[in-house]
Amino acid sequence: MAVKKNNNQTRNIEKDTTYYKKKFWKIFFYGLGAIGLFFLFASWGLLGSMPSFEDLENPDSNLATEIISSDGVVLGKYFEKNRSQLKYSDLPKNLVQALVATEDARFYEHSGVDGRGTLRAIASLGTSGGASTLTQQLAKQLFHGEGSKFLPFRIVQKVKEWIIAIRLERQYTKNEIIAMYCNVYDFGNNSVGVSSAAKTYFSKEPKDLSIDESAILVGMFKNSGLYNPVRNPEGVKNRRNVVLLQMEKQNIITEDQKVKLQSLPITLHFKLETHKEGTATYFREYLRDYLKKWAEENKKPDGSDYDVYKDGLKIYTTIDSRMQLHAEEAVAAHMANLQEEFFIQSKGNKNAPFVNISTKETQRILNQAMKSSHRWEVMKSLDKSDEEIIKSFNEKTKMTVFSWKGERDTIMTPMDSIRYYKHFLQSGLMAMEPQTGNIKAWVGGINYKYFQYDHVGQGARQVGSTFKPFVYATAIEQLNMSPCDSIIDSPFTIPVGRHHVTESWTPKNSDNRYRGMVTLKRALANSINTVSAKLMDKVGPEAVVELTHKLGVKSDIPVQPSIALGAVEITVEDMVAAYSTFANQGVYTKPQFLNRIEDKSGTVIYEPIPESHDVLNKDIAFAVIKLLEGVTEGGSGDRLRTTYGGSGDNRWTGYPYQFKNPIAGKTGTTQNQSDGWFMGMVPNLVTGVWVGCEDRSARFKSITYGQGATAALPVWAYFMKLCYADPGLKVSKEDFNRPPNLSIKVDCYSAPRRVKDTTDIQQDTEEFEL
Known part of the structure; x- marks a missing residue:
């Protein structure tokens, strides 16, 4: 009986073992199947979305758009997330x-x-x-x-x-x-x-x-x-x-x-990395506005919109990063010195930085700036009353302000900060290749973080005597004159009714001197106002305005004789393009800042078409160049050639530049020295520089520092020194291209250049008077 029982137990154990084995393997395979289904369902997206094959090919990586210089350097980016591929x-x-x-x-x-x-x-x-x-x-x-x-x-x-x-x-x-x-x-x-x-x-x-x-x-x-x-x-x-x-x-x-x-x-x-700091900040903002418009007018192949901030575009520009850095260094170096002098001269002026305006007018300017400020806009959006906002502008608060020695933490009222910033001199610089129209450097101001207004492409200012070459070019073209022809420098009046003059106009020379018979070359070199007015009278303002527009100037220009002395507001960009026409043998080339745009895959999606047209024949353009060379050989720009070091009241206005190569240029100073200009050209680079305060009534008291030859010319000189020290840029030191069989006499006798003393420096100006 015991044996039989043991056999039954054995069979039961074997049966149980078989059962559990079957159950184990069933569970194992079911589990394996469940896991397989789990993975399968997951891959099908039943447990939540899964990327498609196209998603894997083109993952949404929210790429930043890169702005790339002509020499392959990333100047900056536009992004929501700063991501580059x-x-x-x-x-x-x-x-x-x-x-x-x-x-x-x-x-x-x-x-x-x-x-x-x-x-x-x-x-x-x-x-x-x-x-x-x-x-x-x-x-x-x-x-x-x-x-x-x-x-x-x-x-x-x-x-x-x-x-x-x-x-x-x-x-x-x-x-x-x-x-x-x-x-x-x-x-x-x-x-x-x-x-x-x-x-x-x-x-x-x-x-x-x-x-x-x-x-x-x-x-x-x-x-x-x-x-x-x-x-x-x-x-x-x-x-x-x-x-x-x-x-x-x-x-x-x-x-x-x-x-x-x-x-x-x-x-x-x-x-x-931010949008407000880094290299070429003003240019990058100008480019951003352009790209927004471009994106509105151009679509992707699938019909969707381009997103400048996410699509990882590559924007290849004409800007040269080396030249851009040289330009920014030149502006910073000179403007820091000039600003220091401005603060010194503003001491004791209770109305500073404004000169020769009433306290009432000063308050009007400050109030207008207050109501245009970001602070006013924010407080208005919070439904604050004007009284509450104005009160807040007169309460002291902690703030960080700009200075040329670095950001400074201070305590002042917002209204005081407005007046403080009104003191700062601004500058605009643009350099361009005249043959291609390629913009190589663009400095729209002194610091984009604190001053967003662009003084190259956005801000038009009165150009003073830098407008005179347009008058001379019209006279050479229409009257068949040459730089060597003479004209008398004497008092001159345009009577009422002539050339749209509503009352007689008698321009004066800035030094109240009259030189008698002078060549056109000498007249432009010394920026003689009466000669410019006489030439304007001979050709008429309509012809000068027409030529100026052909040279690419987009500003509205009044058809009146006083424009001969520069009572015209033009941007630095347009002035550089206009002067470039002379250096490009009379052919206007529209300024170009883009080479091409690529998508994130490297496919070219846009290439601009250069625009150009003939304005003057080669002989006339070269004649204007020779006139402008006279400015740097014996006129208001000849400090580019000398080694005066500066002393006394002119303690930092020395100009040890000693350029030996051909330079065509023109200084410009407007009424009350509110704007200082210098346009400088060598055969393959034309550069324009403007200097002045945001408000025309904020200015230097005297012509010594406010004139273009002191305020703007040193920026150009510093910039060119840096460019010449950088041989990879290949900035020309050669003569301008002389047309074969030149029909206009341009080689005039000129007396040896005189050595200037400090008195001459103060009179070295071309201020116009209306």
Whole structure:
């Protein structure tokens, strides 16, 4: 009986074992099937949206648009997120090695999911790390963000992450995946991607990063908020050293290199990329307005709109980054000195910075500025009454203000800050190749962060005697005159009714002298007002206005004789284009600031067509050039040739420029020295400079510092000195191109240049009087 019982027990055990085996395998296969279905449903998007094949080809990476100079330098960007696209070949090798060694040592061995790492993570319940590969991290960044902490959702997201990672591995090479990963990571401080991070934290291009700098950025991939080198340098140093340790373990660097690199301090060259700072800020803003209009008129192939801030466009400009930096340096260097003198001369003037206006008029100017301010606009939007707003403008508050010695923290009323900023002299400079119309440098003001008004393309100011060459050109063309023809410098009156004059007009020379018979060349060199008026009387203002418009000047010009002395408002951009016509043998070429626009794939989507037309024949254009050369040989621009050092009241107005090469130019000063101009030309570069305050009544008291020869000419000279010291720019020192068989006499006898004393300097002007 005992044996039978044992046999039954054995059979029962075997039966139970068979049952449980079947149940186990059933559960196993059902579970396996469920997991398979889970993955399948996830891949179909039933558990939430999944990227399509097209999405993988073109992930929405919200790329910044880059503005690129003619010499290949990124001048700035337009962006919502500061993200730039890099190719794998643009990444430094040490950064790629550090990234793989630290984040995914088996990156080149797996196909998107690291099986060993995943099993290890499951076995340790995540305590040994999450086992996310670089490809999985990229999938998370591109398509579903940081994920949820709720376990069921986290499991779903993890599965989707695996699926996307495998698809990425099938679609892209390993190198492309690394490049994409480096392009999408947010490094903080408005820097998305390695390209932006390298410029923000180290002021470098990625290819120039050192090993320890690359290690800092790779360390930030773990958590850029925690390991931010600006806020947490000690934590960043520790994290960098971990990266260096991993590089040593992977035999990328030696132990000696690791020890040496780990001992280095965290050294940053932090510079936050913003729209209001950096290189060519005024030009970039001018370009931004142009691109907005361009985007409205041009569509993508699919009919959608271009987005300048997200589409990763490449804007290739004509600006030369080297010349742009030289121009900005020249403006800053001279304007800082000029501003110091302006503050000195404003002392004791209770109405400063305004001269010869009433207290009532001063208050009107300040009130107008108050009502145009951003502060007024904001307070109005908060439904504040005018009385409340005005009261706030007279209450002292902490603020940071601009100065040439750096930003300054102070306490003053907003109204006092308005008056303070009214003191500042502004400047506009533009340089252009006359043969191509390519704009090479554009400086619209002294500091875009504090002064947004663009004095190159936006602000038209009275041009003074820089208008006179247009009168002389008209006379040479219509009257067949030459620079060597003579005309009498004597008192002259245009009577009522002639040339639309409503009352008689008698222009005076600035020094109240009359020189008798003078050549046109000498008359323009010394900016003799009576000669300009006589030439205007001979040709009529209609002819001068017509020629000026042909030269590209878009301003409305009154048809009256007084325009002969420059009572006309014109932008620096138009003045440079007009003068360039003379240097380009009479052919006007419209200023060009764009070479082409490419989309993020490198496809050219826009190329502007250059515009030009004939204005003058070559002989007349060259005759005007010879007239303008006379200005720098013996007239108001001859300080470009001399070595006077300055002393006494002229303590910093020395001009040790000593240019030897041919220069055609013209100074200009307007009524009460409110505007100072200098237009300077060499054969392949025409540059215009304007200097003045925002308000015409804010100015120097005397002509010594307010005239164009003192206020604007030194900026041009400094700029050209820097350009000539930079041989890669190839700025010409040669003669202007002389037309063959020249029919106009241009080689006139001229007396030796006189040596000027300080008295002459004060009289070296071309101020007009109406």
